[in-house]
Structures are given as structure tokens and as C-alpha cells.
Amino acid sequence: MDETTLYRKRKRPAEAFLLSAVYGAASVSVMLLCGMIGYLFFRGAGAVSWRFLTTVTDVAKKTSGIAGNMINTLYIAALTLLAAIPLGVGAAVYLSEYAKPGKLVNLIVFTTETLAGIPSVLFGLFGMGFFGETLGLGYSLLTGALTLALMVLPLIVRNTQEALRAVPEGYRSGALGLGASRFYMIRTVLLPAAMPGILTGVLLSVGRIVGESAALLFTAGSDGHLPKPGGSAFGTIRSLGEKMLESGGTLAVELYLQVQNGRYETAFGIGCVLIAAAFGLNLLVKLAAVRLRNRA
Amino acid sequence: MEKSRISVRNLNLYYGTNHALKDVSLEIRGSAVTALIGPSGCGKSSFLRCINRMNDFVEGVRVEGKVLLDGENLYDRRVDATLLRKKVGMVFQRPNPFPMSIYDNIVYGPRLHGIRARQELDGIVEETLREAALFGEVKDRLKKSALALSGGQQQRLCIARALAVRPEVLLMDEPTSALDPVSTRKVEELIRNLKKKYTVVIVTHNMQQAARVCDDTAFFLAGELVESGPGDVLFSRPKDRRTREYIAGRFG
Amino acid sequence: MKTETKHPHSGSVMADRRKKNAAEGIAQTVFAACAFFVILAVVSITLYLLAKGVPALLQVGPGKILLGTVWKPTAAEPQYGIFHVILTSLAGTALAVLLGVPVGILTAAFLAEIADRRLAAVVKPAVELLAGIPSVLYGLLGLTLLNPLIYRLELTLFRDSPDHRFTGGANLLSAALVLAVMILPTVISVSETAIRSVPPGIRAASLALGGSRVQTVFRAVLPAAKSGIATAIVLGVGRAVGEAAAIALVAGGCVNPPFPFRSVRFLATAIVSEMGYAAGRHRQMLFTIGLVLFSLLMAVNAALTKIRKAGTGEHG
Known part of the structure; x- marks a missing residue:
């Protein structure tokens, strides 16, 4: 056989092996997801009912409900974002619009990365000690939210920074050239243009907050009751205000505790709710990304 | 005229609906340098990439017609395209060394094709670096990163790398366009030497360069082959009005 | 206004x-x-x-804590040795990386280099969703899905060894598998970005030398992306070292030297599982464990910074 002819496909067994490894790995990733989600719904869908979602657990009637945990989750998410968004966006604006490159910026960037690398259980430890004991906030939604605010801060800083970087330089010089002050330019031009990116950071933060358990276990506690009905608008506000300083377990914390107590059915039910939330958030992140791309 | 090494017959190339090469037929001599000239976008680079089927990787590309190398049609279904690319080497517009040592850059190809013996690889490295007139400059730092070399040295390294798989044909896509004049001269000198062993096809937008290095020249315009022939003839007595205008510097 | x-x-x-x-x-x-x-x-x-x-x-003394092997914080004469806990964190992370990183890098290579658009459109969203699953859910699934499987394996393997203390599947191996899955999304997305940022000239050079697509990926593209892939691995390590909730549920929870089929306790899980009742010195001890964990992560961060610096030097 002529060795130099081009008219013969050479066989490459090593390649077939590598290629199947690549396909195998990709299928493992997909099957893991499908398997886990499928199993979760298979075990948990039965537990999710209207009563499960709208009542609290009643030991006497032997019913379980997660309404209180859902409220707590939303409450903590709102409080966390209230603290983290201004701080995070402010830090990002400072880094990309005011600070001159140098040691200080490097230090801030480095600490942001460090903060991002700290595991949630250490945030929990710090939050419990510092906010809970030193500041005397105890086991409360506020302690939990402040702890989580530190945890999600890097997410918001980074995403905002990236969004600001994507705003064309012409926007800035254009606005400044018209005589606008820097702060005015930031408020009216930069932040609106960066909004989808900031939103991405916020949504990713919500994802972390909703899914977090280790950092909340010893900061926000595990109470699953609903805030006391206020009766009036004022009463409701007061009751919510009081709730802020009371213990409250989020869905993820409740799930963790249910598993520890061996009540898997309820745990799977909560799991279904969490996964639905994760999917919803993922979808929103994608929409935000599309909008960011169309803007930039 | 010697027998042709590569013959291109009625070649048509489409990128999606864009008809990039229109019915091109050309004979390319062995052991000679053929220069493809023409304004940018004329199809000369697309043509070059048909000879080693690098166009295969472009999405939506379609090729009709024949490219024969020693009588074998490169677009025949039976052709092993990787073997073809071993036989027909290529040097790119921008030097693109791998982010590895000089040594590893050269032996990349031979290793792909199953050469493992250390001594043999060492031999290939020295030989091809000498062929590319680079050995003297780098012999003491073969294990150093190729990215530390100057642009001109990187391009000669890329030529050496292409030679290391023992090709028979060498395609060069504007190999000096990213280089300074001194490096350009070195590479041109190298090209003139290479034709002793290899069939060289070079794309250039620089007519002086074409005149300096080539034996034959083919002029492309808007996807068509306008005129081809021995370089001195084409440059001094172009037959086609468009060739005359291009050489006179009217466009492109 | x-x-x-x-x-x-x-x-x-x-x-x-x-x-x-x-x-x-x-x-x-x-x-x-x-x-x-x-x-x-x-x-x-x-x-x-x-x-x-x-x-x-x-x-208590750093030696007694860091190198001590007995953890009896509530005994009359308490002992606070966390040597095995540290070893477990290191071994568990190493095992998780060993299992998860190859799959992660290969999946990234698939997404960035091999898959056509239609297949990538299936795999990529799946990976993104994987990243969005709360860690405590990994714990639940590990406990109910993985532990029974590992237990079956354990029963077969240790059928004839009377000394073995059966873990019911809650052991280091289960924990490492859960961690491996948990670090997958990080490893995949960071590696994919690294692979995509390899200049196209590198691919063209390899293909033009007669390299096949697969050879090009493995011999040219992946090596060219190595600093980005190293970053991916280190980020994965960071995530695995710090994870608590998920593996607290699947690792068994006893303080043991790290062997695959032993019930074990990690640094992070030690904090989570004892904080509820620890008091006095015991409670302080959990902060000490937190400090050890913190130091480990600072080391990971330092490695990350070093890789990034080396990476920019290489391309600059």
C-alpha cells in the first residue's frame, strides 16, 4: 500500500478515546442535573400543596407548612439587599470612576476577592459573634441579613464594576463635555446604562441568599412563625419591625433542619420550592444579560 | 515549463451566499515560489486555504471544483485531511507560536505524527531551525518561551515549525505583513532558499515583495483569477488591462 | 434634582x-x-x-490542638485535637478535586471546542442551573440518593472484614463525591472562559500542522489555557474547603482519620454541627477551627493571586 497517498483515512484510536471522554464528561454534567432535579420532584412534588405553601407547621394538627419560612426568606433578602446594594454599587462606582489606579485600588480589589473567597460558615461565625453578641442583635433576621450583606457584597461590586466598564467612554466624555458634574453624570448616564449589570449582581445575590444555610443557622435562627397580624397598616408595619429583631429561619435553613430531623418528605417539598426559585432567578439573570448586551 | 505540482480546476468557493472564488483554474509548479497578489478581499487568501483545506473549519463554507496535488484531488471524499495538512504546511499572517518553549514549538508537529524518540526530535529541531536561519540566534535558549522572541524571530520559528513535519508544499499567508523591514528581508531571503526543497505558494499584498521572491505570479481580483504566469513577464508585460492598472498602483 | x-x-x-x-x-x-x-x-x-x-x-496549646487526634470537647477532661479534622478537610478536598476537575475541564473543552451549537445549547444551561442549586439541596440529595449507593458498595467491599465499622454510606467518599459535583459548575465556567480566550491563531497553527480537532484541543488549546484552568481548579478547591451544610449531612460526622469508608468530620462541618450546643472553651474552640479554616482559604487565595500574576506575565 502506498504510504503517501492521501486517499485513505488513517485510524486514530487514541483520539476516539479522548473524544468519547469529552462527550462522556459533558453527558455526566447534564445527567447529574437531570437526575437530581428529576429525583427531587419525584420525591417532593407530593409534599407541595396549597396548605404547605400558605400555612405554618402545626404540631397539634400534624401539618407542615412553610409560609413563615417563605416570609422570612423574602424579609432577609430584602434587608440584605437594602444594605448590600448601596454599599456595593458605591464601592464599584468609586473603583471605576473616582479612584486612580494604584496601591489603594489594588487593595480594595484584593479585599473584594478575599471577601468572595471566605466560606459562608465563617460569615456565620463572624455574624453570630459580632452582630449577634457584640452588637447585641441576638438571633434575628437583622443579624442574618447583615451577615449575608457582607457575603453578597463582592457579587454586587464585581457585577457593577463590569457593567460600568462596558459603558462606552463616549457616554462619560459626552456628559462631562456638556458641563455636567461627575456625580450628575454618574446618576443620570452611568448608573442607568449599567442597570442591567447591577441587576445581574442583585439577582445572583438573591440566589445566594435564598440558598444559604450555614451562614444563617447561627445568626437568624430557625423560627418558622408568621409575623403577628397587625390589624391595621400601622400595626402591620410595627409587627414587621418587631419581626426584624426576632429569630426567623429561611427556607434553606428549614430544609437543613428537616433533613437533620429525618423528615425527608417536608425537606423534599422545600427543595422543590427552592429549585423553582433558583430556576426563576436563572431565567431573570439571562434576561438581564440579554438587556445588557443590547444596551452596550 | 516543468510539470505542475498542484493543479486547480474550476474552483468555486462560497461562504454562505457569498461567492468568494469564481471558477479559478491555475497550475502551480513544484520547487518554485508562486506569489498570489491582488487587493485585499480579492480571494487570494481563500484560495491559499483551499490548498490545505483550512477552509473546512469555516462555518457555512462550500467548495466546488478540483484541487489536484500530484494528481490526487484534495476534495475527494476519501482524502485524509490531516494527512494533507501534514504534506501541505502553512505559515500565517501573524506569527502564532504556541505559548511553550522554542523546542516544544518545533517538536509539536512531529509529536502529533507519532515521533517520540528524543534523539530524532533533537535532530529535527536543529535541522529545521537551521533551515529557517534561526538556529544561531536561539540555540542557547531552546527551552525558553517562544513568546520572548522578537516578531521576526517568532515568524521564522513558525516557518521552522511548519518545516518540522516534513511538508512538500509550504503555503504562506502574507508572512511578513506584521514584521519590520529588517525581519521582512530575512524572511524573504529564507523563502528564496526554501524553494530548492519545497513548493512555495505565498500570498502578498506587496508587489515589490512578489517581484523579489517569486518565480510565478497570479493576480486575483474580486474572486477571479485575472492573469497568471512567470513573475517577470507578468510584471513587465501584463496582458490584462486590470493587471496593468493594479501594478501601476491605480487601486488596492 | x-x-x-x-x-x-x-x-x-x-x-x-x-x-x-x-x-x-x-x-x-x-x-x-x-x-x-x-x-x-x-x-x-x-x-x-x-x-x-x-x-x-x-x-490549650497549638500542638495539642493542631496535632492532637482526640476530640472530646464535652468530657470531664476535655481534649481538643483537630488533627484528623484538618486531614479530613485536606483529603476530602483533594479527592473531590481529583474526581470533579477532570470532568469539569473535559466538559469545558466540550462546550468551547467540540460541541456544535445545538449540543452546547443543551449542556450550557444545564451547567448554569447546576451552579444555581443551593448547597443544602446537594446535601439532601447526597443523603437520600448517594449514601444508599455507597452503602451498598461498602457492604460488598467489607463483607469479609469484621473490624470494619459500617457507615451506612455516610463517609468521606460520599462527601467527596458531593463536593466534586458542587465544584463542577465553577470549574466548568472558569475553564470555559479560559479556553475561549485562547487566540484563534493557536488552533490554526495546530490544525495546519496536521493536527486533528481533538489533538488540537488537547495538545495546543488546553496547554495554552493552563493558567486560566489553574485558576478554575483553585476556585474549586476554595469552594470545596469551605463547604459546610451539604457535607454535614453526608459525611457521617465522627472525628476519624480520613479513609474513604470512614465516617468523618470536616473543619467547616465541625463548626456547623456543634455551634448549636457548644459553650465556654468548647465554643471558643470552634472559633479556633474557624481560624484554621480561614488560614487555609487565605493560602488558597494567595495561590490564586500568584497564578493570576504568572498568567498576565505570560501573555503580556
């Missing part, structure tokens, strides 16, 4: 500018304060962990 919308003839330019400058100054100060807050946060966390963790470390 009102101060900005000014009529062209209202007030003097000077007064207006002064007002504007004051607002500017305040704005800049506020933004700077936000940025400094990040530094403040990290410094406070570090100092707090040191303040809470070091005293117990010194009182």
Missing part, C-alpha cells in the same frame, strides 16, 4: 459652582467610604476570628 435643573439666568455662576463642588465632594466621599467598607469588612472578620480563636489556641 432641583439644584441641577437651573434656569440660565438664576443666581451667579460662582455660587452655583460652589454648591456643585460641595455636592461633588460629598458624593466622592460617600463612594470612597463604600469602597473602604470592603476593606473594613475583611479586616474586621480577620481580627475578630483572631481575637476569638487565638486565646483558646494559646491556652
